[in-house]
Amino acid sequence: MPDLRDIIARNRAGEAIAIPSVCTAHPDALEASLTLAETLDQPILVEATSNQVNQDGGYTGLRPADFIQFVRDIAEKSHVTHERILFGGDHLGPQAWRKLPADEAMQKAHRMIADYAAAGFTKIHLDCSEGCAGEPAQLPDEITATRSAALAATALKHASDPGQLLFVIGTEVPPPGGARTDDHGDIPPTTPEAAKATLAAHRDAFTAAQIPLDLIGGLVVQPGVEFSPMEVHHLPLQRDPHLLDALIDWPNLCLEAHSTDYQHPKAYPRLAQLGFAFQKVGPALTFAWREALYALDTIRAQNGWVTGPSLPDTMEAVMLANPAHWQAHIHGSDQRLQRHFGLADRIRYYWPQPDAHDAVQRLIADLADKRLPDPLLSAHFAASEIAIARESRHPLPRALALARVQTALRPYFFTGPRP
Numbered sequence: 001m002p003d004l005r006d007i008i009a010r011n012r013a014g015e016a017i018a019i020p021s022v023c024t025a026h027p028d029a030l031e032a033s034l035t036l037a038e039t040l041d042q043p044i045l046v047e048a049t050s051n052q053v054n055q056d057g058g059y060t061g062l063r064p065a066d067f068i069q070f071v072r073d074i075a076e077k078s079h080v081t082h083e084r085i086l087f088g089g090d091h092l093g094p095q096a097w098r099k100l101p102a103d104e105a106m107q108k109a110h111r112m113i114a115d116y117a118a119a120g121f122t123k124i125h126l127d128c129s130e131g132c133a134g135e136p137a138q139l140p141d142e143i144t145a146t147r148s149a150a151l152a153a154t155a156l157k158h159a160s161d162p163g164q165l166l167f168v169i170g171t172e173v174p175p176p177g178g179a180r181t182d183d184h185g186d187i188p189p190t191t192p193e194a195a196k197a198t199l200a201a202h203r204d205a206f207t208a209a210q211i212p213l214d215l216i217g218g219l220v221v222q223p224g225v226e227f228s229p230m231e232v233h234h235l236p237l238q239r240d241p242h243l244l245d246a247l248i249d250w251p252n253l254c255l256e257a258h259s260t261d262y263q264h265p266k267a268y269p270r271l272a273q274l275g276f277a278f279q280k281v282g283p284a285l286t287f288a289w290r291e292a293l294y295a296l297d298t299i300r301a302q303n304g305w306v307t308g309p310s311l312p313d314t315m316e317a318v319m320l321a322n323p324a325h326w327q328a329h330i331h332g333s334d335q336r337l338q339r340h341f342g343l344a345d346r347i348r349y350y351w352p353q354p355d356a357h358d359a360v361q362r363l364i365a366d367l368a369d370k371r372l373p374d375p376l377l378s379a380h381f382a383a384s385e386i387a388i389a390r391e392s393r394h395p396l397p398r399a400l401a402l403a404r405v406q407t408a409l410r411p412y413f414f415t416g417p418r419p
Helices: 004-012 028-039 062-078 101-118 141-158 192-208 243-247 267-273 282-300 309-319 336-342 346-348 353-369 383-392 396-412
Strands: 018-023 045-047 084-090 122-126 166-169 216-220 226-228 231-233 254-257 276-279
Touching: 004 216, 004 254, 018 084, 018 166, 018 216, 018 396, 028 062, 028 282, 045 062, 045 122, 045 383, 062 084, 062 101, 101 122, 101 141, 101 309, 122 141, 122 216, 141 166, 141 192, 141 254, 192 216, 192 243, 226 243, 243 254, 267 276, 276 396, 282 309, 282 346, 282 353, 282 396, 309 336, 309 346, 309 353, 336 346, 353 396, 383 396
Parallel strands: 018 045, 018 276, 045 084, 084 122, 122 166, 166 216, 216 254, 254 276
Antiparallel strands: 226 231
């Protein structure tokens, strides 16, 4: 079993090491991710968010124990060693119920945390930063820390092995309308002073709750990476925000970066050098899956092999029929463009819908018995993706889509095999 605390210790000792944290419930994105980790003999974190997975099922319909079994079933079918997979819970707090009064929302959060800990999630991101009914949108550190410590106590009470738990604190959520940029067009990083304030508040709250401080292993801060609907804000590689200065009194703690999707490959080892041993990715993986499917749909249309509506047309109809997952996030005159190609990948919520699922299966079937030579594929897929797909146990069309997901994830595995 990979040891997160060992990765943290090696990172803090100056080694440019990090573990990718895959945050998706898409079965094909998960299969591609797990298979890549197996091929490279690397550990991998798989995380679920409080909106995806909770005691009420979340938007996936899965409870915490169901999610772990769901991932393990994919690993089993893909011949991936279970021991290399760690499970984390992301933004675990009252967010899913923040329209309720704080007491009611926190009761539900406690139940959720108990279920995550009992199911075997060991990396627990405690996030009580968002206000509930009648509270400010963002809460001060003191309230956030007190609520987080209370949830940590619940996790410890319900975990089968409390010593395996590792808590992550802090949050960096873009303000309404998207992340703000500085005068150079870059995303301002968290300041060391703000990071120290978050740590101090949690030190006081955990101490008051009699929870060992060495169970806190991660701090979420903004290193300067983000993406808006149609633009990536890349990490300034030469900039050092000196966030490690905030960790001087916390030798067992690393930094965690969210929204690292779509960065240049050099950004990931640079983030590790800056102390970010946990690097989260999600939408980029399902974006890559959609990108591959649309490429296959283009190949199908160009060669006259279509047996029904195009995949984009089907997905457009599915999204318009149920706008709940995109309507609040997409604005302006290019809404169709954003629905299909937006970097937040709101389309990912719609792949499980029956019409979408059937359309994907029809696409794969339409291409399954067709000759797909490299010169035809090379207009849409990299040579490395074609080579990987041709060695796959899957039919070539699906194998190409899985390979495209692996292309998106591959830069996160920059540290080589485990020693």
